[in-house]
Amino acid sequence: MVKRMGVSIDDLSNKKTIILVTGTEQTKIALTHQLNEYLGDVVNIQGFAIDEGIEEMIDGEIILLSSEIVKEELINLKLLREEKEVIVAQRTIDYDCIDELVLIPEGIDVLFVNDAKESTYDGIEILKKLGFDYVNFIPYYPGLSYVNKKKIDIAITPGERDKVPSFIKKVVDIGPRIMDITTIIHIINTLKLDCYKGRLLTENYLQKIIKMAKRLSQYTNKISSLNNHLHLILDGLHDGLLVYDQGGFITVYNENVKKLIGTYFGDIKGKKITKVIYNKESLNFLLDKRVNNEKIFSLDGNNIIVNKIFLENINCSIAVFKSVTEALKINNKIKLELMKKGHLAKYSFSDIIGSSDKIVKVKEIAKKLAITDLTILIEGESGTGKELFASAIHQFSKRNKGPFLAVNFSALPDELIESELFGYEEGAFTGAKKGGKPGIFEEADGGTIFLDEIGDISLKMQARLLRVLQEKEVMRIGGHQIKTVDVRIIGATNKNLAQLVKEKKFREDLYYRIKMGYIRIPPLRERKEDLRDLINHLVKIEAGKNINVEKGVIEELLAYDWYGNVREPRNVLSYMLAVREGDVLTIKDIPDYGFFIKNLEGKTLYNCTLNLNNELIFLLKKIYELNENNIIVGREKLADVLKESGFSMTPAQIRVRLEKLEKMGLIIKKKGRIGTIITTEGKKLLNTK
Structure with a gap:
């Protein structure tokens, strides 16, 4: 064999x-x-x-x-x-495609064009880390309203040529972004292909980057830092990375690994690994070339997962370091959010938009409950504004001078929920902060805690929470001292808690303890009369300037049921503002039906038989004209014809509109040499227009 x-x-x-x-x-x-x-x-x-x-x-x-x-x-x-x-x-620049960048003159303005804001700024950051920091990158993406045309002649794009503005004289296409090394390692581990790791990384990724660094360093000394054994490139990775030879001497590293292992050295290249890592167990693991595996260690007080691969062809090892669990990342995000919020409620009742009878009644009930000290349960679908109501209740209550803290249970495991809510003492568990940490109940003393998605909490944590509500006392993890707290609880859920009680998934005693006060926020489809006020408010907030809305737009949007609730019209309005022409939102700016949230039966909320806008009529006419001339109609052909008519549309956009026309029975899509053909109903419709 x-x-x-x-x-x-x-x-x-x-x-x-x-x-x-x-x-x-x-x-x-x-x-x-x-x-x-x-x-x-x-x-x-x-x-x-x-x-x-x-x-x-x-x-x-x-x-x-x-x-x-x-x-x-x-x-x-x-x-x-x-x-x-x-x-x-995780995506990065394709290093095989960036040679032409070194020919760009120093100090000039260059447009960096991509398909979205986030990916545009990510691409700029990667190029700067690669050493291309001697030009001034100007971000450009669909929906950007203004660019100074006089100053810019060159554009760089990762495969998005069709999005480069027409005034650009030279386009440098560096190709689509590819996957970075951490994603490749993730795939290998998930598919358990450990025996291929050495050859994979040796013959492909590392050699490709090394060759690229050598090649670019020969072009110009402007980016000579690229030849520093991949240091700047590897700093762009999300995790810590360490490469060392058989003798244990470090040859490649990035800045993240220094943070994770807790070394205080500046440059650790050339140092022996035993001089920067002191944990004996982890050193034995890293230096044993027979072991290609991953393991968890405590390094510098932090729990770190280390994935090690020995590369036989070049007799060196590569180790990837990352935080042990996503829970720790979530914990850090929560801390940052609490710092940003300053433990203060951001919203008041004036921020709740709407004048319908239903929303006015809910606000009146909420105000009455706010002046009491009852615990409150807020029920409502996702996106209805449960946290907004909780914040407004706190602002309207006698506790408004105290802190307001929010916790989302759906994103946290039990261990993290417990430490966040009740705090811990020093030494309570591995990685516990020196001096301990107060929990949210202590930090919110005299104020309000908003427990979001309370229906997702485990039965174990339900029991602990019930004791706090009953006794008004907490004890830190690993501690012995009981502390009295004065905290109001507002819980929220998009689940049927009464049903969960019947199914024994939620404690009945906790259910009644939380539901001393109760508010149900109606979904947007039950109060459509608020949509006009909401749209005007969102346009004002999102646009930052005076934008008019055609009457027909409101009427068209009222036809939708908005299963995404308030979040969905915010997304729709953001889209419309991005694609609009001028300072007026028109019906043609409304996205196609596929953009909208679908209901539980999977039927789109867009009633495609109600309206056929000018865009679809124009597309239908072009299909008819091509059919009459015996020309096969495909998406690419339609894109070319539309472009010649000054009505540019991408093949993806055409696909969505063809699906819409087909559902209306106006066209039939065939594969191969037949293509798309207009139906008798489609021809009849054109005759009426």
Whole structure:
């Protein structure tokens, strides 16, 4: 039996499958090529792009998504099973495609063009870390309202040429962003392909970066720092990274690893690993080249997970360091949020927009409850504004001079909930802060605690919470001293707590203790008369200037049921403001029906038979004209025809509109040489226009 890298050919015949889903075809091609380069001999890779259309539920050993935006869109399309393993790729610049950048003159303004604000700023940051900090990057993305055309001639883009403005004279396309090394390692570990790690990282990723650094350093000394053994590149990684030879001498590292292991040295390159890490157990693990594994250690008082790989071809090891759990990251985020909030309520009743009878009644009840000291349960669907009401109640109460703290139970495990709510003493557990830490009940003394998603709390934590509500006393984890606290509790949930009580998933005594005061916030679809005020308010807040709204826009939006509640019109208005022309929002600015939240039956909330806007009529006419001339109608052909008519539209946008026309029975989409054809009903409609 023939073997390769310790794996038999018989083993390879049963390949595992990676399902790759991207937003665009170009990104799909780039990431598929990268995956084939690293893993093509041991896995099957099936690529899909949303702009090409995905008609069936995807399935495979692992689902790899190119971005969080793609994840959200798949969920909306109901193409993503929650139980499947999902990895959202961390993306970086393709180092093979940046040679031309060194020819850009120093000190000039250069447009950096990408598909969204966040990815634009991420790309600029990566290029600066690579050493391209001698030019002035100007961010540009769809929806940006102003750019100084006189000063800028050159644009850099990671594969988004169609988004480069027309006044640009030269475009430097560095290709779509690819996955970074931490994502590759994540995939390897998830699929348990440990025997391939050494060859994978040696022959591909590290060698590619090293060659790139050498190549660019020969072009110009402006970016000579790139040749410093990948230091600046590796600093862009999210985790700590350490590369060391057989003798234990460090050859490559990034700044994050110094923070995680707690070293106080400046430059640790060339130092022996035993001089910067003192934990004996972790050193034995790192220096044992026979072990390719991951393990958890306590380094400098922090719990760190270390993933180590020995690279046989170059006789060195690479170790990736990261925080032991996502819970610690959440804990840090909570601390930062509390610091930003200053323990103060941000909203009052005047911030609750609406004048309908239903919302006015709820506000009146909330004000009456606010002046009492009762615990309150707020029920409402996601996005109805439960935290806004809780904040307003605190502001209206006699406790308004005290702190207001919010905790979301849905994102936290029991251990973190317990330490956050009740605090801990020094030495209570590994990683406990020196001197201990007060819990939220102590910090909120004299004020209000908002317990969001209280329906997600475990039965164990329900018992502890009930004792605090009954006794008004808390004791820190690992402590012996009981402290009296004066705190008002406002709980909130989007679940049916009464049903959870029947199912024994929520304590009945805690349910009645919390529900001494009760508020139900009606969903937006039950108070549509508030939509006009809400839209005007959101336009004013989002636009920052005077923007008019056509009467027809309000009437059109009233046709939707808004299952996303207040959050959804905020998203819709943000979109409309981004794509508008001038200072007036018109019906054509309303996104297509696929943009909107769907109801439980999966039917879109957009009633596509109610209206057929000018954009769709124009598209239908072009399809008819092409049919009459016996020209096959596909998305690419339509994009070209529309562009010639001064009505530019991407193939992805055309796909959405074709689906809409097909559901109306106005066209039929055929594959192959037939293409899209207009129906008799479609022709009749054109005759009436």
